[in-house]
Amino acid sequence: MSEISGPVDLVSQKKRIPLIGRLSSAQRGILIAMLIFAVMFLVYGWKQATGLTPNMINTAANKGALLALVAMAQTLPVITRGLDLSVGATFVLSNCLASTLVVGGPVTTSAGIIAVLIVGAICGSINGIIIVYGRLQPLIATLAMSAVYFGIALAIRPQPGGSVNFEFADFMTRSTYAVPHSVLLLLAVVVFIWIPYRRSVLGRASFAIGSSEQAAYMSGIPINRAKLLAYTLSGVLAAIGGILLTALTYSGAAKMSIANEYTLNSIGAVVIGGTSLFGGAGSAIGSIFGAFVMRTVGDLLIVFDINPVLQPLFVGTVLLVAVSLGSLRVLRIKNRLDIYR
Template identity: 35%
Template sequence: MSHFLRRQGWVVGLFALLIVLFIATRIIQPAYGSNDFGSLARAVLPYAFAVAAQTVVVIAGGIDLSVAAMMALTSVTAASMMNGASEEYALFVVPFVLAMGFALGALNGLLIVVTRVPDIVVTLAMLFVLQGAALLVLDAPGGGIAEWLKALISGTVPIPGLPDAIDAWVPKALLVLIVCLCIIWIPLRRSRLGLSLYAIGSSELAAFRSGVPVKRTRIIAYALSGLLAAFGGLALTMSTGIGAPIPGPYLLASVAAVVLGGVALGGGKGGLLGPIVAVFVLRLVRTDLTLLAIDPNVTAIIEGAIMVAVVMFGAFITMRGRQ
């Protein structure tokens, strides 16, 4: 029970940090309004999916280094398939890309289980492979996207009965994020499978001896990670309108947010809410730095330094916990 409280305490603390950051943002830039919040939500979207992908695997006691490359591959695939195609064709592309992410993720898991090579090596090798595949699909940023997909994450949601002033603070991107994650995460968390994920992350041997199908669960964990990364890739294409074969810094960001979100890198602990709030925190820090008129390149350095510091801190805590 105390452990449960402590875990929720971490998330509550993160929320408090987020609110403090919002207040700070308002102080730095009094004009910061609903529009800026909308663009923050759009910027967060791909990161949030990357983090969710990483979280599922980390909870199951692994790590997925191929998240960013998977996003790049799904993004260029979607962008090149939709380039110049009809609006309706996108209805076929979206499930196809998601299925591709799921299948490639499952391949990750399968390779880990079959070859018994550690996850870190397999996903590193897959990082090379997926990056290469992304370059084969599109060798330079390009492609296109259906208009309705773009419209899906831009603007706000009109809620009947609410004044516009409040409406404006509910960007579609945020809603898309919440809906997608809830559809995947809540049933998972409530199911036997979700329990198995936590079980193999906590202690593989104990899980095996209590009858959890360890191998199958591991494969499913990586498949889900691939699916979420595919969502991230789609979100990337939706927000930029094109696909880029060279992935952004999503891998490091995902690990940093997972650690900051209170999910132990050893596995078996934490939830999805913490890492998602952590992504907002990290992105908002970036927004603040930009608002302070700091050179964008310097912002990148500070951001990188924060992420490294967070990961170092997380590793330190894990080490302390073990001793």
Template identity: 45%
Template sequence: MRQNQGLLVAVGLCIFFYGLYSLSHPKGFSASLVGQNANESFVLVAAAMAQTVPVLTGGLDLSVGAVITLVNCVASHVLAGGALENFLGILLCLAVGMAAGLLNGCLVVYGRLQPIIATLASGTIFMGVALFLRPTPGGQVDGDLAFAATFDLDELLQAAGAAPLDGALGFVGKIPSPAIWMALLALLWAYYRRTRYGLGAYAVGASQEAAYMSGVRIQRVKLAAYTLSGFFASVGGLYLALQTMSGNADIPQAGSYTLNSIASVVIGGTSLYGGIGGALGSLFGALVLRSVAFNFRVFDEGSTLGLLANPLYQPLFEGLILLAAVCLGALWVVRVKNRLRVFR
């Protein structure tokens, strides 16, 4: 429990804030409300998981939001055909994200640039390409594919050709599709964490010199980490296109996803120094951020907490809650008796 304290704090905060929201909402705990909230949260979840992998190696990826936006614009061009064309388009979107992540890794490993500088520069390039592809918002995404990928399991099975199962699963069939995608990303992370590259990422983040002396192939580990980060970001961009059924090279939105992904990583218990934490904690960290924002929707302006319903004050309260959550996750530092343990 001590090793997973950050994850446990994130899970507890998520349950608290989303439980409070559901109790205050007229349709609280209903499948429709959970599905809607999962839809609104998935892209940030993917961004947070994308940010986690470079952070574990001691780096930071400031291009996460730009990669999401780039893949969103690419998807708006290639996901408007038949089944085969859509399948190939999905593969192309994922490949674009992984290529962007690999480019970041090459800049860090072979260019010997600081990750912040390298990803800041590459992110600007990715946004430029996105603006070239979509100078104005637009495009089209296949409606059936978008509905199946963003609604629930029943619709997903029907779109996959398993029509006899549609409606036969009862409550299970009402599981929101984004929740399924989150579970698959979590399984991918669990597999990666147990590979030599996943273990190597923790080793490099904890001490690059010790990892090198232990035989860890640092260059390959970092390249794999940034490539996986690009994959997670591409999943977020792909889902954004399916959710909005269009593409938009929105620079403020890209910046928002990047900054919120870093906040989600911190809330989830991953150390920005590297070597501690995991993408599962970041997943719940992203859900905490979204749950806090959801709560502001259910307050009546005439109630005792009506001040929270004012959109002008919401960023202030979100920041205060975020600060409190981060401090709560860092309470273990106060109890450390030997200061050297803080830097391990």
């Protein structure tokens, strides 16, 4: 009996150990991003003369939520081993549209919000169609469409302006019991969009495609539909961010600098949050905290009286380090399967 029990225990241990390793590795990026954000935000609050007041927390949450939504939009294509360079332009286009359509009473405001979300979905689906059926590289396709979307935004808003429903904007940007509504918006996006997508057949397929598109194809996974859905949802999330920007600024502005800033920072936020640029691994929660880390970097530069001219240098350095660390892990491994453990 003792001779049999030994091998049985050894087999059970072999089954348990890899599972524990996979779980800890999957959560590592999220935990690191949360820890970095907590430390940086506490330092930011300590340097503030008034401390961490509810108004200051609400302002920081509103700014971070904008980048968090764009970062989540970027996460979906990255999981499929793609990259969407048009998320910033879709974000700006949605802002310009919302400043025109999200006005008037409750009915017209609701119709305007739906219209902006539909336009965002159309932008994302166009990207997906070009990539899937046009067989273009995601970088080239989304870079070209970024110019198209920005051109449309510029046609809508040649000059900054417009307006938004005041009650809607006030509700989206205030807080209740010290809980910013923008944070509740992020929670709603995770619960009603990310989790259902992650648990769906096409959502699981996107992770399989990022791990190995060839193996996914041989397994009969619907690659085309999975990629198309990922890019379509990416456009929707970027549109939600554009609507929130309109609620914060009460206007729309077609500025290439805004589009470029959010596109680049979204990549940094995705990497900081633990999403692999090589595909197959990623999390919306990690991207949210990665976005807040990127936003807090800018806030720290302000409170430490860093010359504003040098701020892009520091932010660019953080972005470079984040991407380099994400690639360093791949250079160290001997077996590609270790990336997804």
